Amino acid sequence: MPHSDTVAVHAGEPAIDRKDAPITPDIAVGSASGYPDLKTLDAAMAEHRGYGRWGTENHRQLEAAVASLEANGLDTRLDAVAVGSGMAAIAVALMSEMNAGDHVVAAHDCYGTTLTFVRNDLSRFGITSSIVDFQDLDAVKRAVTDRTRVLLCEMCTNPLIRVPDLEALAGIAHDAGALLLVDNTVPTPALSQPFRWGADVVIYSATKNLSGHADVIGGVVIGRASWLDAARVFAHTFGPTLGPFDAWLTLRGIRTLSLRMQRHTENALRLAHYLERHRAVSRVNYPALESSPFCARARRLLPAGAGALLSFELAGGKPALESMIRRLRLVRLMPSLGNVATTISHPASTSHRGLDAAERARAGISDALLRCSVGIEHPDDLLADFEAALS
């Protein structure tokens, strides 16, 4: 069994089965294929080949790569469908599984747009939801009804970087005959394999660390082959197709995923230790820190490291934050994450701006909280930038 670093480099490679076959995939931009006769046309249509909405060779290569990364070392056959964004992946996973009258239990710290989709959009189609704190397993159990089809949560939540107890959640889901759906966008398959802990479906926003260079909007849904077949047919009908160039770019990004995540993780841990000791910083959230309530769980579920995302609060509150942001040179303020460059974001102004101050306080998101997506720069330069900005 190859290691996941090796799988990431080779998975989905084009076969060398013709003269001068390229070792790097071509980009197939055609929206439809041509056929010499009715019989070959019929065979292609029967297999959903030959029309761009059903994906091209670039999609198959990306899907094969993500499915084999996710299944690596596990005794499960997984399959994947690539779609046009992380939100499309969530929508396809939920809508292919659920019917009117069904119920979903979602973690209250899911990505904001995920919760908006569950609360405001699925509800229009008769799908009800409960949004609860997944760190409170009794609350999750209480929320489950006999119509619950899906439990939905994230690994390394944003912005407090909480780590859910996937094994216990899978137990609750399976006792209720429901699926555990895990958004594994932040740690990526290089650091976290939710299927190992009982997840039934995993989704990615490929926009973040999976592609890794802030130049793609994309998503992937992964599940056991039998489940995924239906999700793929739904995706091909619903139509949120990923562009072939974006599929190509995402696969290109995956080739260096292991290396990138290793460096992201080393840098994030170093920055977390540095910030934790700094007198201007009142709190640091990073699951690999000894001081984190998630440290033991992170060691088990994220043995290779806790990823690029951390958050921290300044003792001087929002004024201190503003002056620090103005003085950072390398690190830029932007409302996204998962790039090779280090970026910071202000959850109270971005992901959680829809909540009022009291709701934000209940969610543990103060005005002085900053989220940092740590990049792959040399750690000395990164620390020097924060040192200058905090002094």
Ligand SMILES: *Cc1c(COP(=O)(O)O)cnc(C)c1O
């Ligand atoms: C960004 C993000 C999404 C949404 O992905 P898009 O590609 O922007 O649609 C979903 N989940 C998490 C955890 C994210 O960070």
